[in-house]
Amino acid sequence: MPSMNVSQARKRGYTFDSRDGRLLFRTPYGQPDSLSTEVEDVPVEAVYATVFSRQNWVVLMVDLLAACSMYEGYFDDGGYMMWKTPEALYPSVGGTQIRIGLNGDAMEQLIAEKRGYIVEKHKGTVHIGIPYNAEGGHRKSFVIGSLYEFYAFDLSVEQISVDRDYVDTMLQFRRTLVTPLLPCTVFTRNQTVLEEQMFTIYLGDVPEDVMLVSIQLNERDFTLPFTNTSTYKVTEVLHPNGTHGYTLKVLFHDPVVKQKFFIEDAVLQFMLDINYTLAVLPGNDSYYRLASIVALFTDVSPPAFDAVCSESGIRFKLNRQPFDYLWELTIGLDVLTSDLADRRGYIMSSDSQSLQLDVPLATHGYKYQDVTLKGFSGTFEILVRVRETSEVQTSTVKTCLFNPKEFIMCSTDGMMTVVANLPPVVSGGGRTLRMSLMDNSCGPKDMNGTRALFSFPVNSCGFIFELGKDYVTYQNEIFYNKNDQNMDLVSSDATERVIVQCTYPLSSLHQLFTMYRFVSDTVGVGKIIRTVQPTAGLQRPTRKPTAALQSTPRHTQPVVFVPGVRPSARYFRVSRVHNLAGG
Template identity: 90%
Template sequence: MAFLFSVAFLLSVCSAAICDLITDGVHMECRERYFMIAVDLSFTGKEPRFEAVDRTGVYAITEQYAAKCGYTVSALSLLGHVELRASYFSCHTDNKDDMFSFNFNLIATHKGKEASYALNKTCTLSLQWSHREVTCEMNYMEVSVRSDVTCPFGTNGHNRNASKAVRSATTSDWQVTFQRPEEQMPSMNVAQARKRGYTFDSRDGRLLFRTPYGQPDSLSTEVENVPVEAVYATVFSRQNWVVLMVDLLAACSMYEGYFDDAGYMMWKTPEALYPSVGGTQIRIGLNGDPMEQLIAEKKGYIVEKHKGTVHIGIPYNAEGGHRKSFVIGSLYEFYVFDLSVEQISLDRDYVETMLQFRRTLVTPLLPCTIFTHNQTVLKEQMFTIYLGDVPEDVVLVSIQLNEQDFTLPFANTSTYNIAEVLYPNGTHGYTLKVPFHDLVVKQKFFIEDAVLQFMLDINYTLAVLPGNESYYHSASIVALLTDVSPPAFDAVCSESGIRFKLDHQPFDYLWEFTIGLDVLTSDLANRRGYILSNDSQSLRLDVPLATHGYKYQDVTLKGFSGTFEILVRVRETSEVQTSTVKTCLFNPPEFIMCSTDGMMTVVANLPLVVSSGGRTLRMSLMDNSCGPKDMNGTRALFSFPVNSCGFIFELGKDYVTYQNEIFYNKNYQNMVSNDVTERVIVQCTYPLSSLRQLFTMYRFVSDTVGVGKIIRTVQPTAGLQHPSRKPTAGLQSTPAIARHTQPIAFVPGVRPSTRYFRVSRVHNLAGG
């Protein structure tokens, strides 16, 4: 049988009473029928060796020597453990009054150097010997019986074959005969048997027989469909006419076990390997710590007797068992159980037999299923993904989110969070949280369905300890938010303009707000004279009258309606989704409008043109045929093309300015004060930045409204006939208009030689 460095594992955590810590990674423990040394391979290296030491010398424990002398060395490098078990009857154990002294050398490579460690322990028998004790170890069978359990020749039917050898024996020395069905085996003396690998000994009133598995004299058979190996040995001595004979039958179940779908490691043995009257008592457990059957069953073990066999089931999560993760493409796991079973029976002569099994059972590689569970709650606006059933020897080392790599733990400044969740069964999990609106999250907006989709591809990198083998687990998570409607502004009118307000919603970032084609930004607001404020709660926009973006209608002396519109567009496509349009009625004392089609509309307040007798003077523009459209008291409404009614203009590098002036008829000057009068100048300025075609026809077209001014001066009456005189004070529609670096040179009565004149967008300014 192969030396069992291939399967087993270091069990148990030693208690303070029976376990000594010799050095880091080495433990020793006394158990009921054997002594155990457990060594961590991380301390000893890959190939530790043991030597048995007694007064006669030092003996290397090789594979063959271990089976012959009562030692079992088992290891599983994948689990990182190696274990030595030594029978209390092992070859080099000193026994005095059931005090067993063990001496070993551990040969190990530690920190690159080979070293020898002396390991010594004395164990006291904790449970009295039964009359007959049989041990089925991993690599040998051992039988010990009390010396007084003997019978005269021929009284035991099982010894019929041995009787022939006894009759023919002429020596008084102890002889051994092995029996096989229908086959007579010649006897041999004990010395000859030892040369064949058997151990026969007498110690402190007990006869001992030990044999490795697979000896030529052993018998492999089946009992109740369970594979069994047995060696039928009889030891006898002929003293005169009396024959002393001892039956040393060794029989062990060789069943390897299997892992069932219910999560149990199943193993079985025939109930009656040895003669029994009234059945057997059973104790089972792991790591040399057997329990009474009722206690074991309460802990989840299965103990059933069925058709002459005892079926034992070990729950996969039994205390004292061990599991190990393993990566072969996918993630697998296997379980290792160091099973101890005791069967106690009485034969017809009331001789008690204790049969002990020590079996290391290993499951096949089982798929290990790590799963992800989407625990996202939409109203939290955050992905919450749980990674579960992660084995205790597997840890999460890094994570990839939409192909971006992150090591763990996340930085303190990260918006992501991952928390470990521990469970009593040894497994653990991880909960990952990623905000929907983080830059790493992919988004897609389905405009027609008003559905916003968030996508997160996750690749977990896990490491299997202690070798740090990598295993990858991936998941794709999608969250859908329905009824994602574009935001809407509230709007209110005031005397000076319109105020818009928007309370922020989680998805405002999907949209952009524009005035016409221009995106609303702080820079745009500053250039156009808007007042913009934006905080975490809301956005407010105050749009004063006469700023760019207004549309005016129904202009009369009583006022006009002003309409302002904010467009809501999809940020990715600039497609208009909705808009907020507000129209308000305004009635300023006076104002000026410069339209895109070149119409100048002015409402001017002219109190000085009214005589003391209440009679109003006749008023006109520079062309006296252009009079007001309407008058009411001191207020007059003029509406005329900018390039008519006796206008004057200035053509600058970047602009053109049209100017006119409101006059009253000089025939009525005697009705006005002789000291002073009022001069009222009106202007419209348009930029030339988008000039396309010149002088094709008498027509004026501008992309946007112009900038208007009403300029008033107070001067002596004699100056009325000099409209080109530089004014001393002006009324301007907004302070946002830029001042000219060069003075405007107006040419009275000059018509431009252009026939078609097109200018681009400009601020619309009106004053009052």
């Protein structure tokens, strides 16, 4: 090649300079005098120059060779931008040193390797790996149907060789390496712990230039940040690699969560469909990430009561479980609430751990059977229904034997059943006085000492009909036969009158003035009323009651008396009643 002076070289784009005892040669890529070749399959652009320097009669010639790798690089699965360059162009004492870095800040090889770079020599080439999150690198997110990103690195490489005269030669070049568009790996991870009774979902690997702006939960939209009163919570999580994430928490029992109970399999399912809306900054392009999370609870059983008997009633106790809210407790068709308990005379106490229900004898809901002088059996049932369908899934039934001294029952079909504890009117010979109702042909079904069992239709045996504003009362009386001269009464001055009553709401009766058929939607309120009067003669009641025994109103089964108040009424003495309705 013909020689040229420095000024001519500069006009052609070459730079030659001498500073601090060093000679500098620099050339742009693509010069006419450069050469493109390959070294171990690495494309290289090389330029060769000779610098002449003359001082007096001494001419110094310096050969300069620059061979720069044109390798485009590639992004591997391990998160590295890989690049190759020829290993050495000059003979070197002790080998060629390599310094690498980004944006012109080159580091010694050992320091770079500690920071995650890869520097390896292989078949005459040097392989350099730049970690994707290297300090000084650049990344950018894009939405092109889905979310993508690319990384850009301004790589600086220095190769230093020392010849036998200990003169060092440095080959320095810079390359901008860009990864292809890479799918952005935003993911969701279900971190839900069933015992916590809440969904915990993590949205991770969100690029630093992408922000979460809103969330859709089961098709309901929520803009971030949530209000202070919200039951939902989103927490941002920062990571050292420049990415960040978001943790979403939603309670299982929040109304937004869908739930389904599979009765046959005893499986409870909670479902949450999530649509994350992410915005790529600065343009605010939207990207959506969907997730469907399901939490399953197996062996979910309905509430189960323990029940014990007492002299005064039955006690039910329930230890609460997390999913008791799936069911509702009912007495018949009525849902058990504190208001219902107050109206019916139950005693209910409830907290987060347990529920206790004391059901006194004679309150609503009892069924009575096997009534004798020795007592009767009382059965009370609490139903457990599926809340969504009201289907009865299970129940707790408790039957107890009760033996009160006396009681009265008023059934829906109009039967009055009474066990009365009468005065000790027993003769010296052990014979009991003859007893009957107001109709002396109606006697007791059974007797034992001073106790007698009567069972008869309320509208029979010479009953008295008492009609009030809202109630109708059927009344009768237990009489003793005191004309038997062989009987030796305990008291000759006074005796007790025993009046028995059944009171029904008028609204519950299907037919009122009939003696052939009695139908009521509810049971009646029973009373045993005792009064004191002179023993001489049998007379109709003339004195007000001195004591009253009454059962609780609004019953659906026969009840046993408890203390109460007698309702006001007008009296009708009925010996025979005709069916005015003709039925």
